[in-house]
Amino acid sequence: MKKDLITLNDINQKEVLSLFEKAALLKEKRNQGEPHKSLEGKSLGMIFSKESTRTRISFEVGMYELGGQAIFLSSDQLQIKREETAADSAKVLSRYLHGVLIRTHEHEFLEEFAKNATIPVINGLTDLNHPVQILTDIFTIQEKLNRIEKVKVAYIGDGNNVAYSWILGATLMDMHLTIASPTDLRPEIPKTLDGPGRLDLFEDPLKAAEDADVIYTDVWVSMGDENGAEKKERLKNYQINQNVLKAAKPNALVMHCLPAHRDEEITSEVLDGPQSIIFDQAENRLHVQKAILDTLLK
Ligand code: CP
Ligand code: NVA
Secondary structure, eight states, X not given: OOOOXXXXXXXXXXXXXXXXXXXXXXXXXXXHTOOOOTTTTOEEEEEESSOOSHHHHHHHHHHHHTTOEEEEEEGGGSGGGGTOOHHHHHHHHHHHOSEEEEEOSOHHHHHHHHHHOSSOEEEOOOSSOOHHHHHHHHHHHHHHHSOOTTOEEEEESOOOHHHHHHHHHHHHTTOEEEEEOOGGGXXXXXXXXXXXXXXXXXXXXXXXXXXXXXXXXXXXXXXXXSOHHHHHHHTGGGOBSHHHHHHSOTTOEEEEOSOOOBTTTBOHHHHTSTTBXXXXXXXXHHHHHHHHHHHHHO
């Protein structure tokens, strides 16, 4: 049966750990220049209704390196724009492709597409969540700290799609997630929370950061958000800066899914500083997503 990756509820702890083993192996092979073309003859369609640098390029290069091809499909060039339904599009694309990656606004579009597709569907970000990002983030934490369980991650800022997926990911992988945001900008709490991890919500960023192993943030204004200026004003005390780092463990890791708005949600000093693993985190999108593609499309 085909398997999708629409939310982190679609994967269990054991599957995540074996995905990480595969990602580490694929990373090693790439570094050694060893071929690993497990998806020869396979095609991935990539439907995008929002901008992307990392997701688009890492999936496209990932398919190429696995011996397959990726086809970039801007949603405004598809008949979807002229109201062909998600269901009809899914039924047709399932006849040509071996998998589809979708980045869009409404999470319901993705669900409807996946329900009607006979091929795996991967979520490349919706307004609700961003599962491939958080899988990469947890892989990166494991790579740097050599452990996942009980790692304390402090997410500081807007309660957006990335925060929502962090709640699912930390719960699943037995991590301790703290989130600091104004109460009206807290993330939606997923209805199905499955796993032993712990979640604590704060208003005070310094309380959330206390003793944290990882300090994490994302932009204050996400793609498609309205009232950007007002949100920035509401979040101005939630910047990752030296003060926040001081509250965390010494040498706590600093992460950001990127793109960053320098000197808004994070100071350039911290982003480029010795505790930042942000560009390693971005690189790992490639390795983790290749493991996802190899697992779902083979
Ligand atoms: N982090 C992330 O998904 O980046 P892009 O929006 O550039 O794909
Ligand atoms: N929360 C951000 C993440 C970008 C990768 C957005 O949705 O724009």
